[in-house]
Amino acid sequence: MGSMIEVIIPIESEAAKALETPARREAVGRYLSGLLKDGRLASVLSEAIADAKREARASGLTDDDIDAELEAWRAERKA
Numbered sequence: 134m135g136s137m138i139e140v141i142i143p144i145e146s147e148a149a150k151a152l153e154t155p156a157r158r159e160a161v162g163r164y165l166s167g168l169l170k171d172g173r174l175a176s177v178l179s180e181a182i183a184d185a186k187r188e189a190r191a192s193g194l195t196d197d198d199i200d201a202e203l204e205a206w207r208a209e210r211k212a
Contacts, residue, residue, distance in 0.1 A: 137162070 152158050168174045
């Protein structure tokens with residue numbers, strides 16, 4: 134896997150619980166390295182967003198509903 138360095142990335146505390154063991158941190162590091170090195174991160178994010186939108190639409194939400202939720206979320210993060 135080449136040379137490894139430690140990088141500090143802020144994540145939510147609930148997500149951090151999944152990284153409590155060295156083996157899990159190493160596995161996540163390999164996965165993230167692959168996403169970033171191979172340039173796949175954008176496509177993975179795009180797929181995740183598309184999946185979320187499909188789920189929202191299947192639940193009866195419209196694009197306007199989704200946009201309103203995103204705006205509310207952004208406003209909360211800025212506060």
